[in-house]
Amino acid sequence: MITVNNVGLRYGSRKLFEDITLKFTPGNCYGLIGANGAGKSTFLKILSGAIEPQSGTVTLTPGERLAVLKQDHFQYDEDIVKSVVMMGHTRLYEVMQEKDALYAKPDFSDEDGIKAAELESEFAEMNGWEAESEAAVLLKGLGIPESLHNRKMNELNGSEKVKVLLAQALFGKPDILLLDEPTNHLDNLAIRWLEDFLINFENTIIVVSHDRHFLNKVCTHIADLDFGKIERTLCRKL
Ligand SMILES: Nc1ncnc2c1ncn2[C@@H]1O[C@H](COP(=O)(O)OP(=O)(O)OP(=O)(O)O)[C@@H](O)[C@H]1O
Ligand SMILES: [Mg+2]
Structure with missing residues (x-):
């Protein structure tokens, strides 16, 4: 409320x-x-x-959690379409990034293991395993074909960008x-x-x-x- x-x-x-x-x-x-x-x-x-x-x-x-339809069509020009949608849920996206960074470490320590377990449980609580498929469903529903989901935003036309920003606002049931x-x-x-x-x-x-x-x-x-x-x-x- x-x-x-x-x-x-x-x-x-x-x-x-x-x-x-x-x-x-x-x-x-x-x-x-x-x-x-x-x-x-x-x-x-x-x-x-x-x-x-x-x-x-x-x-x-x-x-x-409050979500807003972003008005700046150029804000995410360098980002991948599917990621832009998932960025709609700020904390979920942050956890995904932190997890990826941890697992990419060449010197993964015990401490990293504990941190990773914490992140995994927060990720699961936020329905993280469904995030990619939810983003794809929203994009497809709005008429963005799968062939564009892994492109950069700046490869899309104006109307397609608006659809991605809309999918971002709707993502993750705010x-x-x-x-x-x-x-x-x-x-x-x-x-x-x-x-x-x-x-x-x-x-x-x-x-x-x-x-x-x-x-x-x-x-x-x-x-x-x-x-x-x-x-x-x-x-x-x-
Ligand atoms: N930062 C600002 N400084 C001064 N005036 C502003 C500022 N932002 C908006 N205004 C003025 O406040 C009024 C309301 O603007 P707003 O954009 O909220 O209206 P709106 O109802 O959304 O209009 P529209 O239907 O055209 O979208 C307008 O007269 C606008 O010029
Ligand atoms: Mg207005």
């Missing part, structure tokens, strides 16, 4: 938010809507902690998923696949989109950002 308490933010004389108090709870998908420039992207950045609000607080249930305009640059097939994925997702989703049809399909609630306030309404279930 993510709790927003009295959050306020202004840029210069422009008041973006004032006293916003809301809770986003598991099992729900919240569609955040509002006019261009209303502050939807900024609000998601406040939720993810990328921007500090000037007043109020945002708190996550302790131990919960507790809270923040998506800013996820359907931009997606073809219809990928949009349909994403709709199904989000409808079946059990945790908390907050999504910004201008695509009303998409929002109608996936959202349980609509949060309308207008004049610095957020009005939340329950969607009629289809």
Whole structure:
């Protein structure tokens, strides 16, 4: 769960938010809507902690993992597609890297053996053995063929990169998923696949989109950002 308490933010004389108090709870998908420039992207950045609000607080249930659809299409240019997806789960990816580094050591000591055992158990707890196949399933679902999974990001076109970044956000079943305009640059097939994925997702989703049809399909609630306030309404279930 993510709790927003009295959050306020202004840029210069422009008041973006004032006293916003809301809770986003598991099992729900919240569609955040509002006019261009209303502050939807900024609000998601406040939720993810990328921007500090000037007043109020945002708190996550302790131990919960939050994932964000990254907006920088060039951030991972030198990385391998499948790895970029797995980087979505920061700790899992770190453990994979540490393990690989340990096993590659020519002088593997008893101490390294103990460390490796610890890492292996943490890895198993995070479902690490499924990570590669999960990444492949997400990529294929979004329409990235297997022949691209081991390529570098900079070999992909813009639309393919967006799909990889989306797969990264969805990877490893985050507790809270923040998506800013996820359907931009997606073809219809990928949009349909994403709709199904989000409808079946059990945790908390907050999504910004201008695509009303998409929002109608996936959202349980609509949060309308207008004049610095957020009005939340329950969607009629289809
Ligand atoms: N770092 C910043 N400094 C000053 N003003 C900013 C900054 N970031 C955003 N703004 C302004 O805050 C307002 C809200 O921007 P934001 O990108 O959050 O809107 P949005 O609702 O996501 O818009 P869109 O629908 O176009 O994506 C805009 O007027 C924008 O120009
Ligand atoms: Mg925006």
